[in-house]
Amino acid sequence: MIEIGRLCVKTAGRDAGLKCVIVDILDNKFVLIDGETRRRKCNILHLEPLKDVIKVKKNASHEDIRKEFEKLGLKAMDTKPKQKTERPVKQNKRELKEEPKKKKADAKKPAKREKETESGIEEKIGALEEKKKPKKSAKNAKQEKK
Amino acid sequence: MPQPYKRSRSLRRVYVKVPGGKTKLHYRKRKPGKAKCGSCGAILKGTLRERPNKMSNLPKTKKRPERPYGGNLCSKCMRILIVKRARSL
Structure with missing residues (x-):
């Protein structure tokens, strides 16, 4: 039952329920599979063989198997190669901590006062003088009347 | 008192x-009760037992095994189901 080109269903793990083809027989326990699943080594006990057998060479490439799967109306797994990305540069923790402090200091700064005009100053002085003047008490008012 | x-x-x-x-x-x-298999009732492995506020902040991969029916069926029941389907093809 286990032979190169045999269609199987994987019954264990993350690829369970997906169809695959045996590409190579590694030993009496393990085989190499490819197809809807990832191309990987697999235990025979984790495969459920189907009736169909595909004509596939030993150790056939992923592209050959994809073509064969397309004939059957199945879609082989496409693994995109990872694009190279630049490694993020590590920043010192001290520098990171200092930055927000600066922002806080800026926020606390009071807004600049508008330049006081001469007329404004005179008004303020007038108001202060009025406050300083003692109010006439009730006794003083009576004495004045007499 | x-x-x-x-x-x-x-x-x-x-x-x-x-x-x-x-x-x-x-x-x-x-904490909520342990997750159980939908068909046989066995306690599921690899599933977390936390309150929703903690669960919502965790990734999916930490909450259930990453296979079909992970977190709903135990591995044995899932395998039985898949083999049954494969044999009916």
Whole structure:
């Protein structure tokens, strides 16, 4: 039952329920599979063989198997190669901590006062003088009347 | 006399070390029950047992095994189901 080109269903793990083809027989326990699943080594006990057998060479490439799967109306797994990305540069923790402090200091700064005009100053002085003047008490008012 | 909700065992008791250095008794809500297989009722492995506020902040991969029916069926029942389907093809 286990032979190169045999269609199987994987019954264990993350690829369970997906169809695959045996590409190579590694030993009496393990085989190499490819197809809807990832191309990987697999235990025979984790495969459920189907009736169909595909004509596939030993150790056939992923592209050959994809073509064969397309004939059957199945879609082989496409693994995109990872694009190279630049490694993020590590920043010192001290520098990171200092930055927000600066922002806080800026926020606390009071807004600049508008330049006081001469007329404004005179008004303020007038108001202060009025406050300083003692109010006439009730006794003083009576004495004045007499 | 302590408050009635503190007298019952509906809340679990946790000893917490407070910032002052003392250990105090805190009352917290109990965790939900363990997840069970939908077909055989066995306790599922690889599933978390936490309250929703903690679960919502965790990634999916930490909450259930990453296979078909992970978190709903145990591995044995899932395999039986898949083999049955494959044989019917």
